[in-house]
Amino acid sequence: MANTPFVEAKTHYERFGVNVEEAFQKLSTIPISVHCWQGDDITGFEVTKRELSGGIDVTGNYPGKARNGEELRADLDKALSLIPGTHRVNLHAIYAETDGEEVDRDAIEPKHFKRWVDWAKEKGIGLDFNPTVFAHPKAEDGLTLSHPDPEIRTFWINHCKASRKIAAYFGEELGTPSLVNIWVPDGYKDTPSDRLTPRKRLKESLDEIFSEEYDESLVLDAVESKLFGIGSEAYVVGSHEFYLSYAQQNNKLCLLDSGHFHPTETISNKLSSLLLFNEKVALHVSRPVRWDSDHVVTFDDELKEIAHEIIRADAHERVNIGLDFFDASINRVAAWTIGTRNTVKALLYALLEPTNHLKELQEQGNFTERLALLEEFKTYPFGAIWDEYCQRQQVPVKESWLNDIKEYEENIQSKRV
Numbered sequence: 001m002a003n004t005p006f007v008e009a010k011t012h013y014e015r016f017g018v019n020v021e022e023a024f025q026k027l028s029t030i031p032i033s034v035h036c037w038q039g040d041d042i043t044g045f046e047v048t049k050r051e052l053s054g055g056i057d058v059t060g061n062y063p064g065k066a067r068n069g070e071e072l073r074a075d076l077d078k079a080l081s082l083i084p085g086t087h088r089v090n091l092h093a094i095y096a097e098t099d100g101e102e103v104d105r106d107a108i109e110p111k112h113f114k115r116w117v118d119w120a121k122e123k124g125i126g127l128d129f130n131p132t133v134f135a136h137p138k139a140e141d142g143l144t145l146s147h148p149d150p151e152i153r154t155f156w157i158n159h160c161k162a163s164r165k166i167a168a169y170f171g172e173e174l175g176t177p178s179l180v181n182i183w184v185p186d187g188y189k190d191t192p193s194d195r196l197t198p199r200k201r202l203k204e205s206l207d208e209i210f211s212e213e214y215d216e217s218l219v220l221d222a223v224e225s226k227l228f229g230i231g232s233e234a235y236v237v238g239s240h241e242f243y244l245s246y247a248q249q250n251n252k253l254c255l256l257d258s259g260h261f262h263p264t265e266t267i268s269n270k271l272s273s274l275l276l277f278n279e280k281v282a283l284h285v286s287r288p289v290r291w292d293s294d295h296v297v298t299f300d301d302e303l304k305e306i307a308h309e310i311i312r313a314d315a316h317e318r319v320n321i322g323l324d325f326f327d328a329s330i331n332r333v334a335a336w337t338i339g340t341r342n343t344v345k346a347l348l349y350a351l352l353e354p355t356n357h358l359k360e361l362q363e364q365g366n367f368t369e370r371l372a373l374l375e376e377f378k379t380y381p382f383g384a385i386w387d388e389y390c391q392r393q394q395v396p397v398k399e400s401w402l403n404d405i406k407e408y409e410e411n412i413q414s415k416r417v
């Protein structure tokens, strides 16, 4: 009897001592934190709708975006049913459900996220969280935690404190720590005359936010840097050096967003350094096209390299992998599905690398064989292994998930008018 494509493909990897079954097992334990904001273009459910700000932008107007919690959760359910493995969902504060009551950001409470928690419990997944420090009248001039006005700073400090409290509630209810990631847009369009003072204020605001201690089993704090945004081209207060130092000194997670650096600078190349000096690191995997454009993550070189670096360092339990892209020009559930499947796919790809052998070649100075093998592995029969993984995880194989999306769009999303 002829071998199946999977059995045949497996033999190629086994020749280099790769254990495909072990790779499957390990992969099934790695959660990706799927960002809820792809589902509605970062609109959120606040009673007073505000325009997106903070130097980020969503383009496109594909019909059928989720308009409330029920729809967003249904869309996430659909996407998660098409992605192999058990993952997490990452919320922003603007996804509070207040039943029509106007609740400002500094006053949000755990009760406003009860529906999310009930849903997550039912699904057996964890929730992560982000304070929403943009798209608000108090962020109008692009300054928040570093604002010269103490009243504005206090407002955002209180919002971040409220966010950590909500994350602690997630941690308690769901039995898995919630990652709270602080990203603020603060910066200047043009050359500043004083770079130090705003950074000093941001540092003080963070100290105040973190003055309340939470157990690591409930809350993990992360800080996300950025090089520039629209309107903060010349200077961003929370730069990489700022947060890297802050995280190290204060035992926080440094969060690297792949769109937040110079276009030729990669986060894959930073991981090994961060892992040497930090117990944990957090990621926003995105795809910057010429700028921090937050395109849907594809199976490209940088995604593969990020996955390689995590797996080569045996750091899959030390790196919190989150996604951060938003595309409103295509079906939003498909966007989640494509980006998350690709991230899982890249991890499997990395798990199939005969890492020890390649490391030995490097140590021996055998760069010819290192390059030759790295190149040859690129055309190994990876597809058959990926298909088998999807099948075993009971999700659609190859592009057959597109049928589910088409059906969902026709029966559910297209009716949202």
Ligand SMILES: C[C@H](O)[C@H](O)[C@@H](O)C(=O)CO
Pocket: 037, 042, 056, 130, 183, 224, 226, 257, 284, 292, 324
């Ligand atoms: C909506 C997100 O929190 C936001 O994109 C942030 O993480 C970021 O990357 C800003 O550029």
Ligand SMILES: [Mn+2]
Pocket: 183, 224, 257, 284, 324
């Ligand atoms: Mn980000």
